[in-house]
Amino acid sequence: MIIPIDLIILVLIIISAIAAITVSDLLSSAIILGAYSFFLCLLWTVMGAVDVAFTEATVGAGVSTVFCVAAIFHTTRRTKD
Amino acid sequence: MKTLGQITVLFCGGLLLFFTSDFPDFGDANSPASLHLSPYFIENTLKDTAVPNVVTAILADYRGYDTMFETTVILTAGLACFLLLRIPKREVKSRYYLHEPTGVTLRFEGDKYPQKSDVFKRIDSNWVPYDLIINFTCRLLIHFIQIFALYVVAHGHYSPGGGFQGGVVLGASVILFAISGNLRAAIKRFGEKTAALFSAAGVFIYAGTGALCMMIGEHFLNYNFLSPLLGTDRIMARSHGIFIVEIGVAVTVMAVMIWIYYNLSSAGKQDEGL
Secondary structure: OOOOOHHHHHHHHHHHHHHHHOOHHHHHHOOOHHHHHHHHHHHHHHOOHHHHHHHHHHHHHHHHHHHHHHHHHOOOOOOOO | OOHHHHHHHHHHHHHHHHHHHHOOOOOOOOHHHHHHHHHHHHHHHHHHHHHOHHHHHHHHHOOOOHHHHHHHHHHHHHHHHHHOOOOOOOOOOOEEEEEEEEEEEEEEEEOOOOOOOOOEEEEEOOOOOOOHHHHHHHHHHHHHHHHHHHHHHHOOOOOOOOOOHHHHHHHHHHHHHHHHOOHHHHHOOOOOOHHHHHHHHHHHHHHHHHHHHHHHHOOOOOHHHHHHHOOOOOHHHHHHHHHHHHHHHHHHHHHHHHHHHHHHOOOOOOOOOO
């Protein structure tokens, strides 16, 4: 049985998307979101949209993860309210 | 309330899934987009613009207006972060200095702190000793990342890439420098004023190219009319025009990424940060 690669990537995308919203730690959520972006980038490469994949890899997986981590750096572990 | 939200989400998601079945199949040769639009671009792009990468030609030439306003959106995002987060300079309560010969950390309050000293080194309040390996690796990598970014910008005509991607990679190299060292060193090299100026200058390059075309010829962003200025024929002028515009996009995106990072990582103080 041959499983098409885009199906595997799609399953990984859904798993990482669900993991990103269910995980309770913000930092791990940000990192999983970065992984989600990388899988999306892979899917776009498989579908032949190389330019979009490149943009997703740089903006989605690279810089926006850094922005998320930089913002989370200023939060505290427990909420004050 | 939570169940109501879940029901709404499930309902909207179900509707979306239901109506995607009406979409044409992936790569369907008989869908309207493949019948009317794509053949024109595939057949005429090389003839019209001398650019082998169809995506770049569509983004920067055929749909030049779109990309211009996308660049403006990026500039607006940077400005919004600046206006929301930036705090004007105020009195710093305490600063930490490392006395380098002894390795003792001292805390100075108010305006009593060593101004320019060889033995005292300013450190962040949540400072951890820099890892030598990370510092050295980043220093080695940054040059290659920047050269690769310039390649991506310049080679967008022939391979995937272009202004957006190259600009982001260029910005990421400065962000990597800020992470591996400290924020103040990065701000010293690429200041906040420079970032603001560059982010506006990129949009100016883009819109200015369009306005220049309008002044020489007749249409906004029609690079054909740049041929007397660039000294090439009308088709190559379009290729060169795309390149000029891509540089504008890259400058804006780079500066805005750095600017947003400065404001986010230091919570608007631009003094201590990640």
